[in-house]
Amino acid sequence: METEIYFKFILSFGLILLVARLGGAIAERFLKQPAVIGELLAGIIISPFLLGQFLFANDPVIMNFALIDGVFSQNGEHLSGFAPMEIISQIAVVVLLFVAGLETNVTSFIKNSFTGAMVAIGGVVVPFALGVFSAMYFFPDLHMAGWLFIGAILTATSIGITVRILMDMGKLSSREGTIILVAAVVDDIIGLVILSVVISMAQSGSVNALSAVTTGVIGFAVWLGILLLGVYGHKYISKYILTPFKSSGTMPVMALIVGLIVSYLVTLVDLHPVVGAYVAGLMFASTMEKEEILHQTRPIMLFIAPFFFAYLGMQVDLREVWAVIVPALVIVVLAIVGKIVGCYFPARFVGKTSHNGAMIVGVGMVPRGEVGLIVAGAGLIAGAITRDLFGIAVAVSILTTLVMPVMIKPFFKPKAEANAKRLP
């Protein structure tokens, strides 16, 4: 039967979700960590590079083995076709960011936008400089574009992972959480500019800074436009997009569909879909229907979001990291320290947060997650970095992500204790 392949994809989808849930539960219960850490680790363990190759050696469809495309292909070879599970993974992270946008307090988001932007800039400049200099030290034979690419990888912040960890910890709508969200969005836009600069440099040897900045400005303008559409036009959104679907109970579905379409539309100005999904969520967060939409879309997010993280883990080939372990560890440390230092000072002195608050913002910006891998993948395709440098990007992405929840906890706790003491 021709349809059998689709049945196997149902299994593949179910198994990845199952493994993610079990990993998440173990992380929560036994490691006292956010579920997302368990989902990522579970993904790494069942990946085709570890257990997957033994469990499903004879079955390329299950676990998506041999269907993983592009930058994540094995042994440096790009496999043809594309990974169908990647589609579901993309939808999953879009749904996550849409719900995160919905849960955001828009007023507080706007109030913290200047601080957030400064945090983003600090969090770009310091890691970029550290990345470039350390790359020059470890890989003196590389050309300029290669060094800059390592810098670019270190500037990234994964809005998806940051949002999910803050959600798991119940801190998404804290002031620090809001600053992190603003900064993560701005980081994505600055990252876009840096990426186009270094790609054009790798390909043509020259830098078209004007065109890169134009790209960034257009991206930012579109993003801001959608946000303001929500802030000033929420009555019209309610009236024309939401109200017609209220009586049939499909109003929340309609909002999420708009979120999916906006996620795509922002990619036309080179923004990442998650940034579009987040601003679409913000747009609906300004409407009166916010709570009802949230109530019906949250279960969808809870179901599908873990897929993204487990699938992300499945793409990590630890052997690539092992091959470059010494420079990788040094660069990982610089990636962590650079981000914290770069974000701490703007948060503390522009945002006037407490010491703990500024540390939360700094540590919260640390995870590079999939964004680091995407930048590295682009560098690989542009010919700016080699396969072993890609191993460093994998190390940076995964270790900065795993370390964040462990590092951030102590800075939340004292405050909670202080509150507890104040209560009676």
Add this chain to the structure above:
Amino acid sequence: METEIYFKFILSFGLILLVARLGGAIAERFLKQPAVIGELLAGIIISPFLLGQFLFANDPVIMNFALIDGVFSQNGEHLSGFAPMEIISQIAVVVLLFVAGLETNVTSFIKNSFTGAMVAIGGVVVPFALGVFSAMYFFPDLHMAGWLFIGAILTATSIGITVRILMDMGKLSSREGTIILVAAVVDDIIGLVILSVVISMAQSGSVNALSAVTTGVIGFAVWLGILLLGVYGHKYISKYILTPFKSSGTMPVMALIVGLIVSYLVTLVDLHPVVGAYVAGLMFASTMEKEEILHQTRPIMLFIAPFFFAYLGMQVDLREVWAVIVPALVIVVLAIVGKIVGCYFPARFVGKTSHNGAMIVGVGMVPRGEVGLIVAGAGLIAGAITRDLFGIAVAVSILTTLVMPVMIKPFFKPKAEANAKRLP
């Protein structure tokens, strides 16, 4: 950017859902029909065979054009690869049937199982005979296997479409709804036996009835086993599968994951995944946690189920129907009459329903939906039917589906009026 293709799939997913929702809303508000009819029609309209070819002529990814595989490929040519959107479509219908199983009253399901089984048998025998004889009349040059295939196509009942229409009408848990559900499940198992008989006949010219019946018995035994696991083992299911995930709020997600995996497992004994999803839903419907699971999985179903129906519509090539319009219309009428007659008498005299009740059961079993297409596709691959006979299958599938909600309404109404009269 290599990732662009994935962005387009996000758009494709969003657009299909949008068109489905708009179609559904129009059907509900202006045609006073269940939303699913609008979703199907919207799918037909935007399919690559109608509007799709103009709207997205230059973009094969959007709308999945040129990625539609197998039996649904264009101009009789099988395209290589497979349709990634089909994966999402399969997941969508699995989620739908899981929720339908959850919503079923298990006690009532078991109480009506004998009636339902008799209805299924009647609904198989009469359309099969009518199908074979009409095929002999219209296509005298065809061989025996071809005639039998037309009969097999007419025996199908789409549990997915039937469930969805009953849901849209709020009649899923009525007694008639329960009889239809039992009958649809039994129909799927009988259909499995018939399909293996006619395929083996088309391929080898001889019939291995014993092996076909064995397949059916094994399928039924597995299905019944899962049902009884829920009925007698629900305490253990609660204790070992559900309770560990209660505190983290992921218990409903866990149930749905089990549903996905069971959907795959039943395909190992040749059952269709939707039948597995339904019985997995029934299994959890026996637990104390039923309502909580339903509360969190229903929004997921509401979001994704319309995708299945719109995508089903997108696979319909009306030109194929037009080419064989005269025999197609006659066979469609026979398909409708045969199913109603075959189901009416068992419902009326075994199940002792009212005249209206028996008509509801009969009409409720009419939609062939995707099952008719799957059987026809198998016949095409086995070489038993030709491309023009496939056009007849398309006509049967789509027209029996569209006609059902219109035909069933009058039989619900008088009862409602009678109730209304009785109330004061």
